[in-house]
Amino acid sequence: MNSLSIEALYRSESRRVLATLIRLLGDFDLAEEALHEAFSVALERWPQDGLPDNPRAWLISTGRFKAIDRLRRQARFTPLSQAQADALEAAEWSVEDVEDDRLRLIFTCCHPALAPDAQAALTLREICDLTTEEIARAFLSTPTTIAQRIVRAKAKIREANIPYQVPSLAELPERLDSVLRVVYLVFNEGYSASIGANLTRDELSGEAIRLGRLLLALLPEPEVMGLLALMLLHESRRAARTSASGELVLLDEQDRTLWDASLITEGCALVQRALSSRGFGPYCLQAAIAAVHAEAPHAAQTDWPQIVGLYDVLLGLLPSPVIALNRAVAVAMRDGPLAGLQQVDGILARGALQDYHLAHATRGEFCRQLGRLKEARSAYEKALSLTQQAPEKAFLEQRLAQLVSASMP
Incomplete structure (x- = not known):
């Protein structure tokens, strides 16, 4: 050893x-x-x-x-x-x-006595072992601010004598929203790491899925099903998201034979169960969008009108500039890049996502497709300045190099 x-x-x-x-x-x-x-x-x-x-x-x-x-x-x-x-x-x-101690711990970290931002920071630190620097980048904050949140959260747990236990069945529903939110944050950090040489962190997404399964066994509610389905459907694409050399591969260019069919089957079945309950919420709708992607044999056969419709419903339940950005991509796939660009420009004009690299990368892509190469270059450069992840940096640098070549006489 x-x-x-x-x-x-x-x-x-x-x-x-x-x-x-x-x-x-x-x-x-x-x-x-x-x-x-x-x-x-x-x-x-x-x-x-x-x-x-x-x-x-x-x-x-x-x-x-x-x-x-x-x-x-x-x-x-x-x-x-x-x-x-x-x-x-x-x-x-x-x-x-000891087996369910992490589930007990996540309910402790997500106790309603703690502020939402402290819940997330404490969970990512204690359950996922992220450093304060990594958490700060994920939340567009500073390490000092994150460290203070974590210290205050621990003090609150100690001083308020918050119990280290899974809530009773009567208390569970009202405590569930914050737990689901944090589990999804953990998954997202594993599925698309905020920093580092690798696009993904398998141990984090795997841990989030394990926690999702535990939650589903404990409380088989539609939104728990929806979150687990969403994570499984995203996880099914892991092997196709990077090339053999570690380069980022966009969704429409992925080799779908590499997608994990068993995870897709399980995820789609959970989506059906959740939607049939008619008590579904944002996680179920996001899972339904992921299921439409998963069920398309080829990218060209994706039902983009259905995806736009699902995003419309989702935005009604959960107004969010990130969801609006994802909808803009779907609109572009349905109606063309100009329609998508108009949507993205509207989001940015409202002051949202100015520091979000994917917003500028998306704008750059639409401008590139429209032949507006100067604007595309500016948007990609802005995105490059905001990302901390090596595969995304390499992808954006490649796009910029392509633009330079296209601009040469």
């Missing part, structure tokens, strides 16, 4: 271990310290002793004992630490209890 193997295990298991340590220790910061101490011990022992039969249980147990030791050392200065350490040592726990 070498350090690289332990690093891989950290990536796959650390959030599970942390969730359980938070439950056992009742303190975010103490649990995070215990997690890192447990992995430090693993780096020392496992190369010599070999991998334990149950690494996750070993890490949880080691972290728990390290936390107890830390509290006992602090007892000289804080008498309450001794009582806390004694209580932790006396408490019973079992490895069988």
